[in-house]
Amino acid sequence: MNAFDTPCSLDALDPASPTCEPDTAVADAAVPAPIPADLQAALDRSGLHPLTLGGRTLLPIVQGGMGVGVSAHRLAGSVAAAGGVGTLSSVDLRRHHPDLMERTEGLAAKVGGEAEAKRLIDEANLEAIDREIAAARQRSQGRGLLAINVMRAVQEYAAQVRRALEAGIDAVVVGAGLPLDLPDLAQDHPKALLIPILSDARGVQLIVKKWERKKRLPDAIVIEHPRLAGGHLGAARIADLGDTRFDFENVIPQSLAFLRSAGIEKDIPLIAAGGIRTHEDIARVQALGAAGVQLGTPFAVTEEGDAHPEFKRVLASARDDEMVEFTSVAGLPARAVGTPWLKAYLKIESKLQAVAHVKSRCTKAFDCLAQCGLRDGLAGWGQFCIDNQLAAALRGDVKKGLFFRGVGALPFGDQIRSVRELMERLLTREAMAGA
Numbered sequence: 001m002n003a004f005d006t007p008c009s010l011d012a013l014d015p016a017s018p019t020c021e022p023d024t025a026v027a028d029a030a031v032p033a034p035i036p037a038d039l040q041a042a043l044d045r046s047g048l049h050p051l052t053l054g055g056r057t058l059l060p061i062v063q064g065g066m067g068v069g070v071s072a073h074r075l076a077g078s079v080a081a082a083g084g085v086g087t088l089s090s091v092d093l094r095r096h097h098p099d100l101m102e103r104t105e106g107l108a109a110k111v112g113g114e115a116e117a118k119r120l121i122d123e124a125n126l127e128a129i130d131r132e133i134a135a136a137r138q139r140s141q142g143r144g145l146l147a148i149n150v151m152r153a154v155q156e157y158a159a160q161v162r163r164a165l166e167a168g169i170d171a172v173v174v175g176a177g178l179p180l181d182l183p184d185l186a187q188d189h190p191k192a193l194l195i196p197i198l199s200d201a202r203g204v205q206l207i208v209k210k211w212e213r214k215k216r217l218p219d220a221i222v223i224e225h226p227r228l229a230g231g232h233l234g235a236a237r238i239a240d241l242g243d244t245r246f247d248f249e250n251v252i253p254q255s256l257a258f259l260r261s262a263g264i265e266k267d268i269p270l271i272a273a274g275g276i277r278t279h280e281d282i283a284r285v286q287a288l289g290a291a292g293v294q295l296g297t298p299f300a301v302t303e304e305g306d307a308h309p310e311f312k313r314v315l316a317s318a319r320d321d322e323m324v325e326f327t328s329v330a331g332l333p334a335r336a337v338g339t340p341w342l343k344a345y346l347k348i349e350s351k352l353q354a355v356a357h358v359k360s361r362c363t364k365a366f367d368c369l370a371q372c373g374l375r376d377g378l379a380g381w382g383q384f385c386i387d388n389q390l391a392a393a394l395r396g397d398v399k400k401g402l403f404f405r406g407v408g409a410l411p412f413g414d415q416i417r418s419v420r421e422l423m424e425r426l427l428t429r430e431a432m433a434g435a
């Protein structure tokens, strides 16, 4: 059972819940079910182009993966059910499963048994991936596309990618590092879609050239703008976030020109991410040549979002002047709401960095990141436990939590609405939406 405000049971769909009613018309999982008729009609009226991915015709709207636990089965399954791409985040998904938490609770405090603690926590997270994919699939009613986001910077990246593929995920999306080895990991799953997240045209060239040698091409590429998106950002330093090479007006045409020169322009749809909030934003990036868009923050605050209602309130009510950019423990710049914990941390960050040193063990015993500024004593990197902070945000602890967010006012302001309403709003021109 999802821990937060979840009307839909994981093990079996709850027939009493109107949002969980199985649709008998779309029971055959082998044949993708069409976009629901009302949203198809909205797409037809919108002037926007559908997204074609893996042979399926979808709404041109992707819900980005959001850890820890912000996009689990309820959000991803609901987005897919609406005919879009719903994305689970693989990071520490056991947090949505009280039995898995109970099984692994207290292990971190046991000195001496670190290897066993790590093994048990990693195993619990893999089990949670199986459960979440199955539940998202059920909720999707065979519509849309289901993806999982696995951050390259996560230590168990390879094991999580493999497990998700074995569980039958449609697509694997990888950011926070260059997934040069993703084609190798997916070798036995030729039908699974592989989607890297990049931020500039140079990254697009590099991945395409390296993957070509492995005889596989990306099935799509997410182009995420570091000046606009939430969470970890694809620039080396905070000072680089505003670099014009990341602007959609530059990176989309440049990437398309490269793909055209390689004769593969039609094979790799580009998906623009970061600060996309309206129909006009989608139309603008489609005019530049993008096939679709990825949104994070607007989906995180939907009714179906898997985090605590307080998490949604913090994100929905934050204004742009409250946003903070800082260096994460993963060594990457990140963007979040300036909540009490983050402000207090930033006040003492330089002092913490000055005394950074290699620790004998990870605070949480499972070494979530392959390289961690806190555990590995990397002085220029963040000095806090990211799993602790993101888990606090997930359970709505406004004082202790770290609340990742992209910039820009949200489609419904500070209101919490459903995934369906968000999809309709995004497919409707501003004048019509306001009418």
Ligand SMILES: Cc1cc2nc3c(=O)[nH]c(=O)nc-3n(C[C@H](O)[C@H](O)[C@H](O)COP(=O)(O)O)c2cc1C
Pocket: 063, 064, 065, 066, 067, 068, 070, 089, 091, 149, 151, 174, 175, 176, 197, 224, 228, 229, 230, 231, 232, 273, 274, 275, 276, 294, 295, 296, 297, 298, 300, 403, 404, 405, 406, 407
């Ligand atoms: C709360 C939150 C958590 C996120 N976590 C991840 C993540 O685990 N992996 C990832 O690749 N991107 C992550 N992102 C980025 C989103 O997937 C998405 O690309 C981005 O938020 C788009 O920008 P927007 O929020 O302005 O729409 C996160 C974003 C938010 C807001």
